Amino acid sequence: MFHILNFVWFVAFVFIIGVKGSASLAVSNSSEEYGYYNIYNKIDSMQKAFQTLETNVQRKNNMLRQILQPITKMDDNIEMSDQSSQVTKTVQPLQQNDTAVGFTTKLSGSYSSTSSNIRGYNNLYNGGNGYNGTVFTCPSSGLYLFHVSLLSSTKSGGIWIYKNSQQLTLAFAGSDPQNNGASVSAAVWLDVGDQVYLRPYSSSLSLDGNSAFTGVKVN
Template sequence: MTDVDLKSLVLQTKSKNDTAFGFTTRLSGRTYSSSSSIIRGSRVLYNGGNAYNGTVFTCPSPGLYLFHVSVVTHTKSYGIWIYKNSQQLTLAYSGNGDPQYNGASVSAVVWLDVGDQVYLRPNGLSLFVDGNSAFTGIKVN
């Protein structure tokens, strides 16, 4: 193998591995009045592979993915679900008590196939999501 062939092989391998699928977004500071609403991101901090559209992550490559949501809210007795397609995965539950600022977080590891979608929905009605809340997803393997 010549030096030129070796350089070409290294560049091909590097370009195949350069796309890191993942995202982090701050969530929109607003009240969601329906449990069928999809919680929106407001400021996307990272979007490797451009698979997150500000609302939904659409899987571009099959594999194992990790998703994490961290929510700050002052709504009584609610939280945020992580969904895969139409299936509830895990709930970040902010507690049950007088409305005051509370935080909650939860993670989910899930196998995704191309086209699977992951997104957030409120648990209950009138969920206030503080703008300091965040949603992250990354391909692990």
């Protein structure tokens, strides 16, 4: 009888432990499933949040492009205008220099007649090709300025500026028989074909090579 009771208690004990184990296992499985469910929900929520953020960023980028596009066009126009003005500044003086009428030449030589034309030997500039080395022939009507400077050791040496056959102004070096300097200018209106040139003041004139003759159209 004692053995039978022990067996019954043993079976009951095993049954109770089995029920508790099953219950614990059920609770454990339920917790795991609940945990996985929460993780998936969070992942879905994060994906939706990222999608919403990406959509907002794209919308704001489009708005910024619309706002900045006119400003970018303005900058491009300003840059093109600056480049155009720089090109104009670079090219314009070249065009002016190409069409400017004027010359500068150095003078030298010895002369023994007041009817001799004084010659240039080194043309520094000859815009418009009006000066042929002795006489300037006007290629374009307008107001001209002429200037002559001389260095000479000739006593009472001097130079006249002529327009056609008319004496305009005189550069006179004085009576000291040493190297003397003098200069003179003349502003005169010229028509096409008028001629300007230089002649000695006296029948004897010797010029230093640093003497010069300049003419330029001013208007």
